[in-house]
Amino acid sequence: MCLGIPGRIVEILDEDLMLAKAEVGGVRRNINIGLVHYADERVEAGDWVLIHVGFAMSKLNEAEAHSTLQALEEIGEAYEQELEELRTSQIE
Amino acid sequence: MKYVDEFRNAEIARAVAAEIAALTDPHRHYKIMEVCGGHTHTIYRHGIKDLLPDQIELVHGPGCPVCVLPMGRVDEGIEIAERPEVIFTCFGDMMRVPGSKGNLLEVKAQGADIRMVYSPLDALRIARDNPDREVVFYAIGFETTAPSTALTLQRAKKEGIENISVFCNHVTIVPPVRALLDSPDLRLDAFIGPGHVSTVIGCRPYEFMPKDYGKPCVVAGFEPLDLLQSILMLMRQLDEGRCEVENQYGRVVLWEGNLQALKSMAEVFELRPYFEWRGLGFIAQSALKISPAYAAFDAELRYSTPGVRVADPKACQCGEVLKGVLKPHECRVFGTACTPDHPLGALMVSSEGACAAYYNFGRKSFQKVGARE
Numbered sequence: 316m317c318l319g320i321p322g323r324i325v326e327i328l329d330e331d332l333m334l335a336k337a338e339v340g341g342v343r344r345n346i347n348i349g350l351v352h353y354a355d356e357r358v359e360a361g362d363w364v365l366i367h368v369g370f371a372m373s374k375l376n377e378a379e380a381h382s383t384l385q386a387l388e389e390i391g392e393a394y395e396q397e398l399e400e401l402r403t404s405q406i407e
Numbered sequence: 408m409k410y411v412d413e414f415r416n417a418e419i420a421r422a423v424a425a426e427i428a429a430l431t432d433p434h435r436h437y438k439i440m441e442v443c444g445g446h447t448h449t450i451y452r453h454g455i456k457d458l459l460p461d462q463i464e465l466v467h468g469p470g471c472p473v474c475v476l477p478m479g480r481v482d483e484g485i486e487i488a489e490r491p492e493v494i495f496t497c498f499g500d501m502m503r504v505p506g507s508k509g510n511l512l513e514v515k516a517q518g519a520d521i522r523m524v525y526s527p528l529d530a531l532r533i534a535r536d537n538p539d540r541e542v543v544f545y546a547i548g549f550e551t552t553a554p555s556t557a558l559t560l561q562r563a564k565k566e567g568i569e570n571i572s573v574f575c576n577h578v579t580i581v582p583p584v585r586a587l588l589d590s591p592d593l594r595l596d597a598f599i600g601p602g603h604v605s606t607v608i609g610c611r612p613y614e615f616m617p618k619d620y621g622k623p624c625v626v627a628g629f630e631p632l633d634l635l636q637s638i639l640m641l642m643r644q645l646d647e648g649r650c651e652v653e654n655q656y657g658r659v660v661l662w663e664g665n666l667q668a669l670k671s672m673a674e675v676f677e678l679r680p681y682f683e684w685r686g687l688g689f690i691a692q693s694a695l696k697i698s699p700a701y702a703a704f705d706a707e708l709r710y711s712t713p714g715v716r717v718a719d720p721k722a723c724q725c726g727e728v729l730k731g732v733l734k735p736h737e738c739r740v741f742g743t744a745c746t747p748d749h750p751l752g753a754l755m756v757s758s759e760g761a762c763a764a765y766y767n768f769g770r771k772s773f774q775k776v777g778a779r780e
Contacts, residue, residue, distance in 0.1 A: 316498040316548060317445055317472070317759055319603050332562070347528060349558050353667045365606070365659065368498070368548075369526025370555040372665065373606045379658050386630040390452060393758035400499050404525035407532050 318397045319365040319372060320387065321380035322346065324358055334406070339366060340398040345406040346371055369406050416632055423635045424458045430642040431460045438464050438594060439641060440731060442584060443601035444471030444759030445629055451768035453631040459638065466593070466731040469583045469687060470601055472548045473500050473757040475729060476576055477683045478717040481506040484545050484574055487710050488519050494537060495521045496530040497545035503756050507717045527559035527573075534563070534571035542571045543706050550607040553577040553695060554668035557675035560697075560704050572706040575697050577676065580604050581612050582693035583684055588620045592732050597641040599634065600626035602656045609664025610654050617650040628656040675701050683716065685753065686726025725752035728761055735765035742766060 322339030333349035335358070351358050351371045358364060363380035364371035375383070387394040431437070441447055447467045450456060456465060469475050485506050488495035495511075502512045502523065515521040520540075524530050527544050534542035546556045556573060563571050580601060587593060600613050605626045616624045623644040627637035637655045644650060654660055675698055682694030697705035706712070719725060722740045727733040735741055735754070745751035747763050754760035 316500045317551060317603070319551075319606075333558075347555075347558060349671075350554060350665055350668050356667075365603075367603065368552055368555045369528050370558065372551070372554075372603070372668070373659055373661075375659065382630065386449075390448065393448070396499060396758075400523065400525040403523070404529050405532060406526055406528040407535070 316368060316397075318387065318390075318393060319367045319383075320394075320397060320401070321363055321375055321383050322366045322371075323380070324348070324360050324362045324364060326360055327358075335371075337364070337366065337371075339401060342402055344401060344404050347406065369404060420458070420632055420635055423632070423639050427463070427635070427639050427642050428460050430639075430646045431462050433462065436462055436464065437596050437642075437645070438466050439597045439599060439638065440466040440468045440587070440595050441599040441634070442468035442470045442580065443599075443604065444474065444757065444761070445603070446599055446601070446627065446634060447471070447761050448759050448764045449629055449631055449634055451764040454768075455631060455634055458635065463638070466595065467728070467761040468731065469587070469684065469729050470549065470580060470604075471754070471757050471759045471761070472576075472578060473504055474725065474753045474760045475578065475583070475684045475686070476504070476547065476753065477685045478505075478507055478719055479683070479715050480576055482508070482715070482717055483712045485509070485511060485514055487543055487574060487706060487712070488514055488521050490541075490710070492541050493520065494533060494540050494542045495519065495545065496524045496533060496542060497521070498525075498547065499523045500757055501545055501547060503750065504753050505750060505756070527556050528562075531559050531563055531568065531571060534568050538570060540570065544571065544573050545576070546573045547576045549578055549580050549601070549604050550672070551603045553672055553676065554607060554665070557668075557671040560675050560701050561671060563704060564701065569703070572704050572709045573697060574706040574712075575676070575695060577695040578682065578684070579678075579693055579695065580608070581615070582690045583687055585615065586687055586690050586693075587730065588616070588622070590730065592730060595622060595731075597622055597645060598624040599637050599641070600624045600652070602626060602628050602633075602660065605656070605660045605664070607665050607668045610652050610660065610662050611664075613652045617652060621650055623650050623653075625653045625655050626660055628659065674698065684729075685719065686729035720751055723752040725754045725762075728754055735762040735769070738762070
């Protein structure tokens with residue numbers, strides 16, 4: 316729950332509901348982008364974001380995303396558990 | 408320096424460790440607290456302690472939301488989950504946290520409808536799909552997860568979904584740190600500030616540490632090298648007699664935080680006058696409750712939770728470990744009556760709890776320390 320996982324925005328689905336499809340840890344899931352897509356802040360397909368419990372919390376550059384992913388893989392079990400829970404997610 | 412080769416930037420790690428050693432006064436003992444449980448995990452996982460001079464002691468802070476939840480709140484969550492009309496939803500981390508009469512996993516085995524969710528938005532979907540049931544979301548976490556609960560309730564209100572409520576256990580990071588600084592038990596020299604919490608609240612809330620208490624703080628990222636660099640930044644401040652808040656994780660954390668997240672939190676939550684923390688007792692304005700505008704979604708009101716205090720088991724010393732007064736292995740039940748498979752206390756349950764991290768990764772160093780004692 317406390318682990319932030321980098322994911323890449325695949326498609327903005329609904330700007331009213333602030334929903335986007337993102338690729339995270341090899342799966343595609345819907346996430347909320349309300350905290351990175353407001354006022355002058357924008358995300359678009361291809362952008363990397365740090366995702367906590369289904370919400371993009373901040374934008375990441377690609378190098379940062381990759382090094383964060385690598386660090387998470389080294390964490391092992393806690394990251395695996397987070398990914399497992401993510402796979403069950405069906406945000407609408 | 409046996410672990411240093413595991414670092415992706417072993418060269419840089421070596422150089423940083425050498426500079427830390429060069430700045431260390433051999434006659435001084437440095438106590439640096441890492442506030443965040445994620446940092447505690449990284450420190451043990453990568454043996455950061457073994458890269459530091461003996462004079463530098465890392466003290467684990469209260470930054471694991473599962474660990475600081477008092478047993479009374481765990482019991483109240485379980486009581487709500489046992490209600491037949493309720494679908495109880497929570498993060499996986501909560502399932503094995505012991506209450507005074509068992510945990511959620513056991514209650515689920517006895518027939519309660521408890522569902523693990525990845526996101527509060529999954530709880531909202533379950534409410535939408537089950538209009539004749541009452542869905543309760545067990546909200547837990549610091550400012551990292553509080554905005555997600557806030558945005559979920561804003562959406563529930565907008566959509567007119569009424570069969571969802573939140574059992575709100577969100578806590579805030581600054582008041583317990585202030586409580587620790589006020590505590591006579593512990594003398595600390597500097598703080599490693601949490602990374603992901605700071606993406607939400609920014610760096611300004613930590614300014615009281617240098618201003619009011621004369622303690623430097625560096626907000627740090629989660630990779631082992633981030634932690635080493637943060638320790639170096641703190642050692643430089645201590646060496647030069649500077650005292651300020653610095654941001655080592657500037658590539659992700661903005662100084663002013665996430666304004667949209669703060670705005671949503673301000674609408675959906677208000678500060679509780681006080682809240683009980685395991686080990687730290689009651690701390691003023693240290694937790695969030697659902698605001699009057701969202702009172703219809705407050706599970707505490709919907710189910711009239713009594714707010715009962717329940718003492719930890721006598722043998723359990725989670726409180727002292729949370730305050731940094733005891734190291735995990737110094738607890739009288741560590742590794743014997745309390746293990747990750749059969750946890751007595753919450754610090755052994757969560758992977759970010761100091762005891763679980765110590766048990767899984769720190770035992771080599773712990774044995775080394777034990778031998779010296």
